[in-house]
Amino acid sequence: MNKNELIKKAYELAKEQYAALGVDTDAAMKKMGELAISLHCWQTDDVSGTENPDGQLSGGIQATGNYPGKARNIAEITADLEKVMSLLPGKQRVNVHALYGDFSDGMVDRDAISVKQFQGWIDWCKKMGIGMDFNGSFFSHPKADSGFTLSSKDEEVRKFWVEHLKRSREIANEIGKQLGTPCVLNTWIPDGSKDTPVDRNGMRAQLTKSLDEGFATEYPKENMKDAVESKVFGIGAESMTVGSHDYYLGYAIKNNKLICLDNGHFHPTEVVGDKISSCLQFVDEVLLHVTRPIRWDSDHVVTLNEEVQLIASEIVRNDFMKRVNVGLDFFDASINRIGAYVVGTRAAQKAFLIAMLEPTKTLVELEEAGQNFERLAMLEELKTMPFAAVWDYYCLQEGVPTGADYIAEIQQYEKDVLSNR
Structure with missing residues (x-):
């Protein structure tokens, strides 16, 4: 045999x-067809991007390790993603950061990017028959060196990043329009303070002002959906992050945005699986960034652990599949990057199938x-x-x-x- x-x-x-x-196991496997996991392109190259691949990663983000073979350009990134997808069951999407544009015709700063720099990504998604999600990149840039972007009190800096947000939303709208499936545009900023700040309120007032300006244009939800993502702390922002969970949850509820729940962006005893049904009482949809934090938001490869299982179980038990957008977010430079993708994605998929096999x-x-x-x-x-x-x-x-x-x-x-x- x-x-x-x-x-x-x-x-x-x-x-x-x-x-x-x-x-019914057959019905459970069929239900897996409702799950499409968005693969983060930044695992292919340790968040280096194509804008300035040799630039210094900043903004409270750190990829550790130097395993050989990382992708060096979009062609290698997409080739790696194609290999990953060939080893995964079910459906996938791709999640792209703004610093992964095609700049072969010349450098374009982030306040001037357009769909032109991402048309190649859209065409690749058409070829692959998949959807695409997008993120503004508010880090690894000279105008983020102060530690503040959308919450900056320097008006020149703040306006630069507001324009980047506007451009990112325009691109996301065009992505969804061309691909015929909504593009989730996630906004995360590293803004915060290494030491104890005094004017927390002032910083958050600036962030609110910036988000209101950046989100002023309404786009059809069949083309794009806005999500906002919190973080509990970052490297260089250990004492306070402007965009805390409380802040963004309030903003999302008030302004009808998706709240992004990254299970590495909370204190160790906080469990994202418990937050899903709470948030969905008051917002239409949530976005998930599934990762594996170890001691801090270190974004390790997802494994089939109790926290990931609870996330999947809460979604399946409550029939939230159509209200939850599932993406991954880890970047491990210490092991084979293709293997990291496959192990992490399969772990998330296993959690969902286990949930679907529950009576x-x-x-x-x-x-x-x-x-x-x-x-x-x-x-x-x-x-x-x-x-x-x-x-x-x-x-x-x-x-x-x-x-x-x-x-x-x-x-x-x-x-x-x-x-x-």
């Missing part, structure tokens, strides 16, 4: 076991009946259900490597492509 036959046989046995709990109706009935021992027992038993058999069969159906077979493919890609860079 070959490996594929063994996978099919194991799946049939797992299907029966899940059916005994009232779970939620039964668990809620136990909860509402006050049968908390039974609820706990059921949740514990689910942890050792034969999920791997369903996952392998799902990958087999999707025509991608099953189990650990992708490792050899990535090793071959490193030998044939990455080692020659």
